[in-house]
Amino acid sequence: MLLNAKEINIILHRLACQLIEDHPGFENTVIIGIQPRGVFLADRIIKLLQEEFKIKNIPYGHLDITFYRDDFRRSDKPLEANKTKIDFIVEDKQVIFIDDVLYTGRSIRAALTAIQSFGRPKEIELLTLIDRRFSRHLPIQPDYNGRQVDAINDEQVKVHWKEIQGEDAVYLLPKENSAAVSGKQKKE
């Protein structure tokens, strides 16, 4: 286990405070959760900002990047889309992307393209819970970061949320054995 519920709670508070520091009042700021897993983190941050820090009316949307990915037709498994829900224009707004794990940076690259369909933002920032800093394929870095992790490529960082898996926790796991086995069979 990389982080337990208590540690995650502290990190979420810190991230929320950092956001408030840079975006007092959130007057010109919108928050975008990246589908599918960034939305859980974004929901939490929004809840904190609203309930503990009494900031109301923060524009909040979900962005799905499936149709903007660069591995269409190239990945082994078919890509499954999720809902995009952005009912405002991001023109001239300060946009904060929220995603759970920053790994190769390709998802964020896709999100940067996708968000242009909703206008030209003034500025885009990135908030992540976990930054796998040595795994990047693209020059993309987080502006707000929960925890840096030095994981090797054979490992998988898995974020659990109370709403889904029944606990808040971050795990560092070896890549699933099933995948390794099927890969072996393919070679034979």
Add this chain to the structure above:
Amino acid sequence: MSELSVNHLLGIKYLTPEDIDLIFKTADHFKEVINRPIKKVPSLRDITIANLFFENSTRTRLSFELAEKRLSADVINFSAGSSSVSKGETLIDTVNNILAMKVDMVVMRHPNPGAGIFLSKNVNASIINAGDGTHEHPTQALLDSYSIREKLGEVKGKKVVIVGDILHSRVALSNIFALKLQGAEVKVCGPKTLIPKYIQSLGVGVETNLIKALEWCDVANMLRVQNERMEISYFPSTREYTQQFGLNKEILNSLDKEIVVMHPGPINRGVEITSDVADSKQAIILDQVQNGVAIRMAVIYLLASKIKP
């Protein structure tokens, strides 16, 4: 799941209920995309699609072309009138020549039933049937079911009557397959001469009285009388057809429930449907057209995802 069971869309006949479900879910996402300020995604930027129309079309051709462009595919268009087909080239030769220019997918409308199936067996590209003679028009049936799902929540258990020229209609046949596959009840209604003899074997009811059919149904799909496919007279006159099978406001208001009125277009106003019905709130004809783009984007996207680079 999340992949189609087929590599071509030749007809609804070849699809599973899971395929239809996947196409609808994907279309939901594309419907959101085409309502954005910028209505375009870059998914298919390295796919080239040829639209081959050996038969006239406005709506379907524009809808396919728009769907392809909204997915960022490269598009080439071809219509038989202005081509070497009139010089005697065969279908396979025509298509193989086009494919030699590195085309990945073919959308084809053809006057001969089975043209798409024939092509899929003889050329190396993903084929989408945009109507083959009196056989099938799968994307139309998909968008019709999708529009019913959007309007009434689901297709399962709904009663749908298809009114008009069933004999010559590929829209009718594809609709019957699609609706049955999703668990709807289907009846066809029209002059006996325009209803195929063994249509009951597809599990649909036959009703020759329009009022009775409308009283039974939740949705009425009013088809166009296809004069261009009729070499003999199937009914005495257009006026008589309208009197017996035309839908007007009076009939619509006399029903004890609000039914949904659909039409695949092009409408012959005053023949199968009057203007006040076509423009009424119960008609979802323009929703069908809008959904057509989303459905075709979904079909093209899902088939393209199976073409490996």
